[in-house]
Amino acid sequence: xxxxxxxxxxxxxxxxxxxxxxxxxxxxxxxxxxxxxxxxxxxxxxxxxxxxxxxxxxxxxxxxxxxxxxxxxxxxxxxxxxxxxxxxxxxxxxxxxxxxxxxxxxxxxxxxxxxxxxxxxxxxxxxxxxxxxxxxxxxxxxxxxxxxxxxxxxxxxxxxxxxxxxxxxxxxxxxxxxxxxxxxxxxxxxxxxxxxxxxxxxxxxxxxxxxxxxxxxxxxxxxxxxxxxxxxxxxxxxxxxxxxxxxxxxxxxxxxxxxxxxxxxxxxxxxxxxxxxxxxxxxxxxxxxxxxxxxxxxxxxxxxxxxxxxxxxxxxxxxxxxxxxxxxxxxxxxxxxxxxxxxxx
Numbered sequence: 001x002x003x004x005x006x007x008x009x010x011x012x013x014x015x016x017x018x019x020x021x022x023x024x025x026x027x028x029x030x031x032x033x034x035x036x037x038x039x040x041x042x043x044x045x046x047x048x049x050x051x052x053x054x055x056x057x058x059x060x061x062x063x064x065x066x067x068x069x070x071x072x073x074x075x076x077x078x079x080x081x082x083x084x085x086x087x088x089x090x091x092x093x094x095x096x097x098x099x100x101x102x103x104x105x106x107x108x109x110x111x112x113x114x115x116x117x118x119x120x121x122x123x124x125x126x127x128x129x130x131x132x133x134x135x136x137x138x139x140x141x142x143x144x145x146x147x148x149x150x151x152x153x154x155x156x157x158x159x160x161x162x163x164x165x166x167x168x169x170x171x172x173x174x175x176x177x178x179x180x181x182x183x184x185x186x187x188x189x190x191x192x193x194x195x196x197x198x199x200x201x202x203x204x205x206x207x208x209x210x211x212x213x214x215x216x217x218x219x220x221x222x223x224x225x226x227x228x229x230x231x232x233x234x235x236x237x238x239x240x241x242x243x244x245x246x247x248x249x250x251x252x253x254x255x256x257x258x259x260x261x262x263x264x265x266x267x268x269x270x271x272x273x274x275x276x277x278x279x280x281x282x283x284x285x286x287x288x289x290x291x292x293x294x295x296x297x298x299x300x301x302x303x304x305x306x307x308x309x310x311x312x313x314x315x316x317x318x319x320x321x322x323x324x325x326x327x328x329x330x331x332x333x334x335x336x337x338x339x340x341x342x343x344x345x
Contacts, residue, residue: 002068002103003027003180004095005082006159007110008147009140010121012169013082016110019173024180026077032064033083055090062271065097072103086146088154092220092301095190105188107158108176111151112165114144160185190220196231199268199275203242204229205258205282206326207250209290213305214323216314217249220301225314227279227323242280250303251294258282261326264338266318279326317341 003020005013014031021027036054043059054060064083072079085091095105112120121140147155160179164172179185204227207215216225228249232241243254258280268274293303308327312320321341329336336343 001077002072002079002081002098002105003108003176003185004085004105005080005108005110005176006085006091006155008086008117009084009143010117010124011110011112012120012164012172013084013110015169016164016172016176017080017082019170020080020176023173023177024078024080026075027080028071028075028077030068030071030079030081031083032060032067032081035060035063035067055085055087061090061093062097065094065101068098069101069103084143084147086143086150086155088150088301092190095188096220099188099190105190106180106185107160107188108179108185109155109159109161110164110172111161112163114148116165117144158186158188158190196273196275199273201232201238201276201278202230203232203238203245203278203280205242205246205254205280206261206323206330207246207252207282208284209305210284210287211305212284213307214311214327215250215285215293215303215305216311217300218302224316224319225311226319228282238278239280242278242282246282249300251292252285252289254282256283260335261329262322262336262338264322264325264341267340277322279322281326281330 003024005017005020007013017029017031021029039054039057039060040048043057048054048057051057068079068081085094095107098105118141124140162172162175162179164175167175176185206227209215215228217228218225228246229242230245230249232238236244239257239260242258247253261279261281264277264279266274266277290305306314308324311323315323318341322338325336325338325341325343338344
């Protein structure tokens with residue numbers, strides 16, 4: 001199990017985590033800041049200079065997941081992780097990656113009042129480097145607005161809130177330990193999608209509105225927008241798998257078996273294995289059926305109908321190419337075979 005202590009900079013996450021490992025038996029501390037500190041030794045300076053925060057680097061998010069899983073495999077018990085996560089897609093990617101490894105995460109949010117937070121930042125000890133104190137404090141102040149925005153939208157959805165404004169780190173840790181032990185702090189319900197161990201066969205279904213815009217969905221368990229669909233189960237017909245996934249994800253039941261548009265071979269790109277990706281034409285939804293679209297449970301964060309041009313800004317490049325050729329196949333009435341999103345002769 002992981003106890004992830006989230007909160008704004010200055011909320012007291014690390015000091016609370018150090019107290020917490022003394023209260024939860026067989027627990028250990030994992031600070032993802034260590035991963036950030038290692039990246040300058042792993043990546044070229046030019047690559048690092050292109051991002052403002054190491055959290056924006058996919059390698060950081062992947063290493064956090066892999067390191068946490070490795071530590072739990074080595075140590076067992078509970079891992080206490082103090083780390084600010086203010087971008088929903090990063091929280092979803094990390095928690096989803098942990099869930100894929102069957103690791104339960106209890107999400108704790110330290111939420112002192114903003115006045116107390118600013119006071120703590122003002123009196124925080126900063127390393128004695130040229131201009132270091134001024135820049136570090138200003139950077140901490142700059143993170144308050146993103147925290148405020150996250151707090152007003154998604155941050156409290158699955159987190160157990162602890163107002164530690166007037167609590168010592170030990171008192172805060174004691175409250176967290178009690179909430180974890182009693183079950184008051186629930187396990188995050190981000191969907192568990194097992195990581196593939198070999199090439200996979202996946203089926204997606206394109207659904208269109210009355211304006212011929214295509215439906216895209218935003219999964220909580222991985223980065224980027226996607227088509228409704230998923231991995232084909234052993235012994236399952238691909239088109240039927242697509243129909244099943246559409247129902248599970250959107251609540252829409254398709255009456256007819258959808259028509260194949262493209263078969264795309266996705267080459268392996270470590271750590272992914274690749275495989276065959278099929279896209280089917282699920283047809284046009286009238287306004288009544290569109291109005292019944294829903295987001296069941298924690299699997300999807302959002303959905304929207306988009307034009308082909310709008311899809312280019314939402315989908316990863318290869319996935320967009322798959323969509324683009326699927327739309328051409330729909331227009332021509334003939335399925336296409338692709339390799340990495342590119343049609344073969």
